[in-house]
Amino acid sequence: MFSLPEVRGKYSVGATTFAIPITAYGDASRVIGRARLKPNISGVPDTPALKLEEVVFTAYYPADMQAVKRARKGVYWVPRPVSETLKGYAQFGGMNALLVHGLLGGYARVLKIPVYANVPLLGTQSGKHQWPLVIFSHGLGGTRTTYSHFCARLAAEGRVVLAIEHRDGTGPFVFTHTPIPGLKEQLPSNCKLYIHPEDVTFDKEPTEKEQLAFREEQLLFRRIELYLTYTLFSGMVSTPWDEENMTLDWIHTVSGPWNHSLADRPEDRAFWKSWHKTGSQPRVQYDYDVLLTGHSFGGATVLSVLSNPPPSLEDREFSAIPVRRAVALDPWLEPLPSPGPAPHSVEVSLKEQQPSAEPPALLVLNSEQFSLWTDHFARLRDVVRAWDRVARERAPETRWCERHAWLVTLVRARHTSFSDFGVIVPFGGYAKDGRRFLDIVCELTEAFLKGDDLEDALDRQSQVEWKVETVQGSKKRGEERRLVGEVGDVVVN
Template identity: 30%
Template structure:
């Protein structure tokens, strides 16, 4: 009977996570004054008195706490901001403007403030991943991919970037947490120009500064240093203490770094800024966006073995003249003696695969140095067919009828599962302990949902081993890398609805 009524419920909902663990989640907002920035560079211009992030984690199997509202509080402000961000011609704007009440009740299927599960890994610590959102995103906008990874035994930290990339965000005031400072969306053109590069550089400065502070926060949390959590729903909870001595964040190279679109560009800039930190040998033309102090835990954390996953990398922010030298440096994994591209995963949507300019820039960024030994492995690069930019965010999962009708996406939930499977296998190959992928997710006939172990077939480059999952080998991309044109990509000047997908004005509306 409950199942029958759920089918009548018009409120969009998420499918259940498929890993073996239940998922807990908590919202964290910590005053900057209680943290130590690993950077020698000054704080960015905006007066940001806190850093905020959501944590997804494996929780006790008997957890019964309620879920988390997908639209954060204050909900009316967020819904209005999304409607403005999308614009009247976008397919999703119809949903946000006509049925906002339904959006208020969308719930992330996690257990709010649940007790963390004791780690089942050999190290007795859970592996940790940072996940950086793109334009139009937030700490909640990628909850399904973050929660899916957490259900396989990963603590996923999703920052709320206050750089003007979210439709709206709020900064609480330490000492007066009910007082909110609003950060509105910053509209920046998507065509390259000096002004555009300067604006994106400033946003990246904020993002990298936030990531450094959040890393420091995790170190303090794990070592049981008392921190104030002034997030709205944490006034009477002390959730941070339970994470002490349970996070695998001290071993160099142990943290995984993941991002979508602008978030993927953020993770490249962050890891390379630390790995190739400025010293006396760097050219004077290089104006770094982030300069970490030497011998800090963060500089020791980023190594050639650090796992890095890039979902629909948006390459324009990495083309800034200020950071040309950094862009010219190979990805850290290609350092002599490093693992090569075995720890580097790029998953494109078909839409971004067909965007020739961005694809050429992506290949240039991810390629092994030309002088590399022929035995050096290149990056894992894949795309699911009939997928859109929004397929890697919650919007593709929550609103499948929109993604199918407007963007031509087929099997949106399966596309999300393919992304999760690939990330999990990248981590396994990097020596990270994560739970098995189920036979159901691996689409193994006749085995039901029993465990099957590793999922190596997903990262193979031998033909197209998985249905609608295309491996991009260097031979496949030769023409594109040499400047060949690929037709049918999204408008290069219209990445405005990044997280939500391509603009719909050329495809009709609902």
């Protein structure tokens, strides 16, 4: 099997992709923002660039291997259909689609993630423990599988990770999945390839200060998607399982198990039952200590969620997500308002229904590539320091001296090092470095989630001081700036 590296951890990992149609009530609009696709992009004049039609996410989770007779290991890394996804990647990178398909089509069709497809969620020991919930937001050109190794590693340690497939034009290719399980049709007319900012127009053109207007609308769209994902998933896992009267027509999976005729499909019934409440409490801990994480534009999405009140739709209000910790991987700050972002005061704890003004703890893991982006890194450093200061001010007296925000740079890491791209090719120095970077990212994230273990985990790393040197690069690039250090070193800023 052409596969990404095996996932290490305490548990076998399952993966299932869920899809939930978003229905508007009355005259409520699902169009977000003012951006319209240019006619040469959509083929239809005045087509909204951002419209909520469906929420899709891949769940990575501890798998119950005893609940199925034959578990199928391997989930396709490139979302289907491959040809359209590769066309979207070509559009994202400004390349010829036929060339991309010719070079990558064969490998893209067979590459798999080493997790078990569509197996039930593992029950927790004695029903007292719950699986913590993680929500992941991808970056530009990303998908719900682009960061599968990171997501699966978190799941292997005992977490349920929801990797959102954003429909804001930042994915290579998305389409609305039919709500009728098992029905195969031609692709719907509302398929969406990657959208560049220059592919949209506004009824009133943005000023120079508003050149990032489309990115700002995409951020709002992403926040709404994240809140919908959390709200709808929480609704499923908190609903008691009713063997006789269970209604699942509001949610379905992209590739099975199906949600109909469950009396005749015992394995499908076992799958859906595993996601619902069957004891005194749900299997997934959704009502407190939620982790938000994301890469690049996904990191900006995380910071945008944490620095704004819950969004709303014309016919729907959202409650605050009880986030206690957040991990931003190489966050891209340009679309975010400046100064800031700063932590928004969470008004209500969903668990205790009491005020909770203490901001979530924040871990920012940065690549050397983004850290050498001087202006951007200076702003990021200010954001992290301000976040830590505000968190200390709002923390209880017993915790005022604790650190609440960290910024760590991975020496020699590139912007793509947080994704699977560094380990797709299973041989050579690039793959070796890619595995090393992901090991560090996963180790530090896991320690951060455990609370007091991050400082110890940082002490175990090879730490170097921040020092920039100039070296001779290739003839084409000439002299290059880089950090003093080697692959595997970290700088605690």
